[in-house]
Amino acid sequence: MAISFYKYQGTGNDFVMVDNRKHTFPAEDEALVKSLCDRRTGVGADGLILLQDHPDYDFEMVYYNADGRLGSMCGNGARCTVRFARQLGVIEDVACFLAADGEHQANVERDLIQLKMTDVKDVEQIGEDYYLNTGSPHYVRFVDDVEALDVYEEGQAIRYNERFKEGGTNVNFVQRLSDNEIFVRTYERGVEDETLSCGTGVTACALVASLKGMQSPIKVKVMGGELQVAFESNGEGGFKYIYLIGPAKQVFSGSIAAQIV
Numbered sequence: 002m003a004i005s006f007y008k009y010q011g012t013g014n015d016f017v018m019v020d021n022r023k024h025t026f027p028a029e030d031e032a033l034v035k036s037l038c039d040r041r042t043g044v045g046a047d048g049l050i051l052l053q054d055h056p057d058y059d060f061e062m063v064y065y066n067a068d069g070r071l072g073s074m075c076g077n078g079a080r081c082t083v084r085f086a087r088q089l090g091v092i093e094d095v096a097c098f099l100a101a102d103g104e105h106q107a108n109v110e111r112d113l114i115q116l117k118m119t120d121v122k123d124v125e126q127i128g129e130d131y132y133l134n135t136g137s138p139h140y141v142r143f144v145d146d147v148e149a150l151d152v153y154e155e156g157q158a159i160r161y162n163e164r165f166k167e168g169g170t171n172v173n174f175v176q177r178l179s180d181n182e183i184f185v186r187t188y189e190r191g192v193e194d195e196t197l198s199c200g201t202g203v204t205a206c207a208l209v210a211s212l213k214g215m216q217s218p219i220k221v222k223v224m225g226g227e228l229q230v231a232f233e234s235n236g237e238g239g240f241k242y243i244y245l246i247g248p249a250k251q252v253f254s255g256s257i258a259a260q261i262v
């Protein structure tokens with residue numbers, strides 16, 4: 002069987018995208034998803050996303066991590082799925098869709114996709130670090146020099162900490178660059194390595210930056226480009242009206258045999 006796919010990327014976070022409106026993709030095949038995401042023997046990606054029909058929404062986004070497992074919310078992947086839906090003619094410039102963490106709205110504005118994230122109820126402080134869920138779980142640590150950091154080593158140490166044994170966490174390292182800009186590097190659960198950008202991670206870091214005195218909107222530099230996060234406090238320690246804004250592009254399309262090594 003040949004699988005038709007599209008490759009998308011949002012600030013360097015890359016995804017195999019499949020139009021699964023006819024439900025032909027064998028999504029239960031974890032090994033297949035993993036092999037398609039493999040950078041040596043497959044297409045190569047940080048995750049795989051299925052775009053599916055849904056009776057109550059413009060579409061449903063189903064996200065798998067590169068390890069083949071069904072994932073939680075993916076902010077960059079969602080922006081790429083909105084662009085994909087636009088290119089398939091499923092939507093025009095506005096979308097209301099379903100993801101793992103619930104309903105999302107999005108707007109397409111030329112090369113930028115503005116995505117509404119789910120509200121964040123609370124932020125837990127752990128020593129000098131923070132832990133919150135922006136659709137996916139994120140640990141956030143502020144550092145003085147994020148470029149000098151070994152994100153793989155330090156990220157893994159936190160990722161596999163006893164505290165996160167149940168389900169694990171993504172790990173973000175943040176440097177404040179100015180009054181309205183931060184630089185974020187992320188170790189991603191399910192990829193088990195640093196990725197060039199993580200949308201839910203960037204969102205988590207911007208919210209934590211506001212607890213440290215920065216104001217919305219916050220510009221976020223990542224290894225793969227630049228994003229922006231806008232939000233409001235809900236007055237009870239959480240956040241509402243959270244928007245993740247940035248580019249999402251199709252890179253190429255193709256087809257690949259399902260039986261790959």
Ligand SMILES: N[C@@H](CCC[C@H](N)C(=O)O)C(=O)O
Binds near residue numbers: 137
């Ligand atoms: N890259 C994603 C986050 C993906 C989720 C993560 N790998 C997890 O398992 O939580 C993003 O852009 O948000």
